[in-house]
Amino acid sequence: MKALRQTLDSISIPIIAILLGLAASSIFVALANVSPIETYQKLFCEGFGPRGCQNFGDLLFFQVSNGDGGTSTVFSPLYGEGGSRIALLLEQATPLILTALSAAVAFQAGMFSIGMDGQFVMGAITAAFLGYWVPDQIYLLVGVTDPEAAPIILKTIMHGVVPLICLGAAMLVGAIYSWIPGYIKVKLNVNELISTIIFNAIAVQLITYLVNFPMRADFNNIARTRRIDDTAWLIPFNRGIFQDVEWFSGARVGVGLIIALIAAGLVWFYLRRTTAGYEQRMTRGTSLFARFGGIPTGRAVLRAMLISGALSGLAGAIAILGVERRVVDGFATGGTGFDGVLVAILAKESIVGILLVAPFFAGLNLGATNLQFGDLPRQLGGIIISFIILFNAMEDFIRQRLRALLRGRYWTRKSSATSGESTAV
Amino acid sequence: MSNAIELQHIRKYFASSQVLACDDVSLSVESGEVHAIVGENGAGKTTLMSILYGLLTPDEGQILIKDSPVRITHPNDAIRNGIGMVHQHFKLVPSFTIAQNIMLGIEPNRAGFINVNSEAEQVRNLAESFGLPVNPDLPVREISVGMQQRVEILKILQRNAQILILDEPTAVLTPQEVREFLTVVRRLAGTGRTILFITHKLAEVKAIADRVTTMRRGRNVGTHFAKDQTIRDMANLMVGRVVTLTVEKGPAHPGETVLQAENLLVAGADGIPAVFGASLDVRAGEILGVAGVSGNGQTELVEAIVGMRPVDGGTIRYLGQNITHALVRERREAGLAHIPEDRLTTGLNLTTNLDENVVVTSYQHKPYSQQGIFSFAPIRALAQEIIDKFAIKSARVGEPIKTLSGGNLQKIVLGRELKGDPKLIIANQPTRGLDVGSIEFVHKTLIEARDKGAAVLLVSVELDEILALSDRIAVMFAGKVLAVLDAKEATEEKLGLLMAGSLELHEANAERAHV
Numbered sequence: 023m024k025a026l027r028q029t030l031d032s033i034s035i036p037i038i039a040i041l042l043g044l045a046a047s048s049i050f051v052a053l054a055n056v057s058p059i060e061t062y063q064k065l066f067c068e069g070f071g072p073r074g075c076q077n078f079g080d081l082l083f084f085q086v087s088n089g090d091g092g093t094s095t096v097f098s099p100l101y102g103e104g105g106s107r108i109a110l111l112l113e114q115a116t117p118l119i120l121t122a123l124s125a126a127v128a129f130q131a132g133m134f135s136i137g138m139d140g141q142f143v144m145g146a147i148t149a150a151f152l153g154y155w156v157p158d159q160i161y162l163l164v165g166v167t168d169p170e171a172a173p174i175i176l177k178t179i180m181h182g183v184v185p186l187i188c189l190g191a192a193m194l195v196g197a198i199y200s201w202i203p204g205y206i207k208v209k210l211n212v213n214e215l216i217s218t219i220i221f222n223a224i225a226v227q228l229i230t231y232l233v234n235f236p237m238r239a240d241f242n243n244i245a246r247t248r249r250i251d252d253t254a255w256l257i258p259f260n261r262g263i264f265q266d267v268e269w270f271s272g273a274r275v276g277v278g279l280i281i282a283l284i285a286a287g288l289v290w291f292y293l294r295r296t297t298a299g300y301e302q303r304m305t306r307g308t309s310l311f312a313r314f315g316g317i318p319t320g321r322a323v324l325r326a327m328l329i330s331g332a333l334s335g336l337a338g339a340i341a342i343l344g345v346e347r348r349v350v351d352g353f354a355t356g357g358t359g360f361d362g363v364l365v366a367i368l369a370k371e372s373i374v375g376i377l378l379v380a381p382f383f384a385g386l387n388l389g390a391t392n393l394q395f396g397d398l399p400r401q402l403g404g405i406i407i408s409f410i411i412l413f414n415a416m417e418d419f420i421r422q423r424l425r426a427l428l429r430g431r432y433w434t435r436k437s438s439a440t441s442g443e444s445t446a447v
Numbered sequence: 448m449s450n451a452i453e454l455q456h457i458r459k460y461f462a463s464s465q466v467l468a469c470d471d472v473s474l475s476v477e478s479g480e481v482h483a484i485v486g487e488n489g490a491g492k493t494t495l496m497s498i499l500y501g502l503l504t505p506d507e508g509q510i511l512i513k514d515s516p517v518r519i520t521h522p523n524d525a526i527r528n529g530i531g532m533v534h535q536h537f538k539l540v541p542s543f544t545i546a547q548n549i550m551l552g553i554e555p556n557r558a559g560f561i562n563v564n565s566e567a568e569q570v571r572n573l574a575e576s577f578g579l580p581v582n583p584d585l586p587v588r589e590i591s592v593g594m595q596q597r598v599e600i601l602k603i604l605q606r607n608a609q610i611l612i613l614d615e616p617t618a619v620l621t622p623q624e625v626r627e628f629l630t631v632v633r634r635l636a637g638t639g640r641t642i643l644f645i646t647h648k649l650a651e652v653k654a655i656a657d658r659v660t661t662m663r664r665g666r667n668v669g670t671h672f673a674k675d676q677t678i679r680d681m682a683n684l685m686v687g688r689v690v691t692l693t694v695e696k697g698p699a700h701p702g703e704t705v706l707q708a709e710n711l712l713v714a715g716a717d718g719i720p721a722v723f724g725a726s727l728d729v730r731a732g733e734i735l736g737v738a739g740v741s742g743n744g745q746t747e748l749v750e751a752i753v754g755m756r757p758v759d760g761g762t763i764r765y766l767g768q769n770i771t772h773a774l775v776r777e778r779r780e781a782g783l784a785h786i787p788e789d790r791l792t793t794g795l796n797l798t799t800n801l802d803e804n805v806v807v808t809s810y811q812h813k814p815y816s817q818q819g820i821f822s823f824a825p826i827r828a829l830a831q832e833i834i835d836k837f838a839i840k841s842a843r844v845g846e847p848i849k850t851l852s853g854g855n856l857q858k859i860v861l862g863r864e865l866k867g868d869p870k871l872i873i874a875n876q877p878t879r880g881l882d883v884g885s886i887e888f889v890h891k892t893l894i895e896a897r898d899k900g901a902a903v904l905l906v907s908v909e910l911d912e913i914l915a916l917s918d919r920i921a922v923m924f925a926g927k928v929l930a931v932l933d934a935k936e937a938t939e940e941k942l943g944l945l946m947a948g949s950l951e952l953h954e955a956n957a958e959r960a961h962v
Contacts, residue, residue, distance in 0.1 A: 295820055295821055296819050296820055296821065297810055297811055297816045297819045297820070297821065298819055300803065300810060300821070303799070303803075304796060304799075304803070304807065306798075307792075307796070307798065308792050310755075310789075310792050310793040311792065311793060311794070311795065311796040311807070312807075313755055313775060314753075314755060314775070314785065314787055314793045314794065314807075315775075315779075315807030315808050316774065316775040316776030316778075316779045316780075316807075316808060317776075317807070318774075318776070
């Protein structure tokens with residue numbers, strides 16, 4: 023009973039915040055002279071619904087014609103004709119989960135680090151480089167001149183090893199890139215918010231340079247790096263084990279999602295079950311309590327920054343190895359890192375919350391991107407998300423009003439207050 | 448006599464913390480009366496006064512001044528109605544002179560230019576008319592705390608306050624300053640002004656109040672004539688049960704020297720030395736009390752001893768070992784316990800649960816963790832042990848602690864710190880803000896620890912507490928230990944003079960004879 027009440031309590035606010043966010047955003051939709059209801063139907067259909075989804079009802083159950091003129095009802099999330107959008111949403115949620123975990127780890131050490139963007143692109147460029155460089159070196163070493171003709175056994179071994187090298191290196195680079203702001207915070211008390219913003223800017227410029235000059239692969243209109251070798255590829259489900267499952271056919275969701283879920287489990291274990299996680303959580307806030315208890319606070323903060331950076335670096339590597347397979351100019355300004363910060367805030371840094379919010383966030387973005395082909399700008403997704411975060415932050419106010427409303431005290435209290443005023447004047 | 452103020456059925460609920468701070472409180476104060484308001488922390492005294500002064504608006508109820516209802520939603524309304532308030536923490540501009548502070552915002556001016564001479568002149572006249580002499584040209588940062596309080600009072604008198612609210616006015620004063628303050632209050636009441644003052648110190652209530660209102664858990668539990676009430680009556684009424692006010696303690700059996708601090712030099716938060724060549728030593732089985740007006744380096748001294756603040760000079764020895772630059776953890780593992788000044792931010796982490804709070808000093812050891820991974824059963828057992836041993840009624844294993852009362856929170860700190868019989872206990876203001884019942888408990892616990900052979904360093908700004916518990920008393924002034932007295936020969940008088948910085952007692956006595 024108590025557990026149920028707690029669960030209801032913790033999910034009621036986000037749900038109310040979502041509804042209020044949609045309501046507030048509808049002002050902007052109405053300004054664009056379109057019906058909010060229709061827009062939202064389209065938004066959610068494009069983000070979460072099956073192909074051909076027309077209205078809110080279709081999000082759950084969907085009528086499909088079965089060839090001979092008749093129709094049958096299917097459970098929409100499982101309907102995969104033409105590739106499920108849920109799979110696409112999971113593809114986009116994968117790096118978001120990791121950058122949100124990254125933000126949560128930093129926040130839970132009292133570090134308001136928003137350097138996920140920088141760490142993400144640093145991880146990505148590392149993976150993109152090693153994704154072709156490492157296989158090149160191996161082929162050279164073994165004496166294979168034509169990679170296409172390489173022996174199967176070599177390719178199989180490389181498939182096991184190369185992605186691991188790329189992921190590991192990207193995590194290392196991300197960790198170092200996050201450790202520096204942590205170190206100058208601990209040693210020199212440089213505000214981490216400012217230093218991580220600067221580090222993000224540096225990373226973006228650096229990657230833009232690398233992609234345009236030293237790592238530019240060809241004379242394609244848009245600068246891009248060489249494609250990673252096939253052996254570095256984290257093969258998506260639709261090319262691998264679920265090759266024949268149509269549900270996965272349109273999306274590059276794959277091993278990366280499994281890695282992200284494992285990472286979520288490990289982060290939870292680290293924060294809740296290990297003394298290291300305890301040390302960093304207690305360091306949060308004024309950190310007086312931690313210092314009072316004898317906790318080595320500087321070490322705890324640096325450890326948190328290393329883990330946080332490694333997670334963002336991992337996210338960047340997965341985005342490259344699993345989805346993009348090369349870095350294209352403009353990739354660095356994609357904002358996956360900052361979206362992760364928003365997911366972590368919306369999820370209140372809870373790991374389970376992140377696993378719920380990240381797909382929701384990805385779905386809204388997806389829906390809004392597809393809306394762009396219609397009458398409304400892509401920015402609608404951003405507006406809705408911003409409002410939701412705003413209303414979520416008004417938790418105390420909403421909770422208070424909700425309680426008063428549930429007890430029916432809202433109106434009585436208000437009237438008694440006004441009557442009190444009239445006598446007092 | 449007519450009522451100067453009447454509060455009727457005041458109710459104030461804080462939704463964010465879910466506290467009903469004032470629950471149908473009614474109170475009437477007569478003109479020319481000195482009215483004390485006493486109660487435990489969190490009883491709603493300050494909330495009630497903040498409502499009267501317009502800092503908070505009540506949910507229900509109304510305020511009458513001279514029998515007519517008024518609406519006070521802002522301190523400006525209060526000032527217009529002749530109400531002035533002196534806050535516990537003074538609100539003066541340190542770099543301004545006394546005159547500038549008193550006339551702040553109401554400067555005599557011509558076309559926007561302040562007439563400095565007339566400003567000082569007005570202040571001098573005001574001060575003389577009330578018999579509260581001040582030098583209007585002195586900057587506030589150079590005057591004593593007692594003088595600052597006088598400036599605060601003059602500031603509200605200049606604004607024609609007929610009703611003066613004083614929030615814990617004596618908390619920061621030396622005993623001599625307190626005595627002087629009390630005569631000032633009497634004199635003001637003599638001019639027909641009404642004084643409302645909040646205090647924890649029942650002896651002061653006895654000394655000057657005409658009537659006393661006791662608050663408990665947001666309610667007015669009774670207004671009485673002060674002369675009809677004994678201190679014991681008031682204490683019992685505040686707590687709601689019978690309390691013992693005296694501390695029973697046998698003679699000390701001091702053993703070897705546990706803590707020895709020599710010539711310590713420690714910088715304060717602003718980088719300026721706060722401890723300036725302080726030396727003291729504490730032996731096993733004794734309580735060394737450190738008396739002093741707050742802000743004379745006690746906090747920095749404690750932080751240096753426990754390892755939370757770097758030491759710039761001098762040495763700290765613990766059982767003969769030099770620990771001047773040892774880590775907090777190293778000191779704790781050697782047997783040092785610390786009851787900090789601020790239990791809410793330093794002693795405890797209110798954002799987490801009981802278990803994570805009790806384990807902060809021992810989490811890295813078996814059985815609480817192995818190879819960096821927690822074992823929760825022993826931690827829960829530890830939490831339960833502390834709950835049982837210290838009878839912390841409302842605390843539960845695994846539950847948040849932020850809703851617990853100050854007394855219960857302090858019991859958690861004591862339970863954790865005294866676990867494993869520490870050899871040295873550093874207690875800084877261990878009873879600050881606690882109610883009479885909890886104070887009794889903390890005192891008993893510290894004496895028990897002493898009798899078990901612990902060396903106890905007790906820092907407190909409450910002289911009563913120092914006198915009741917200490918075997919020897921060190922007095923700190925301006926970052927130095929001025930003197931260490933045997934508790935038997937220490938009197939409030941002597942300590943008070945030392946706290947005010949007088950090294951030579953007879954000299955100070957001579958000075959007093961002149962004044």
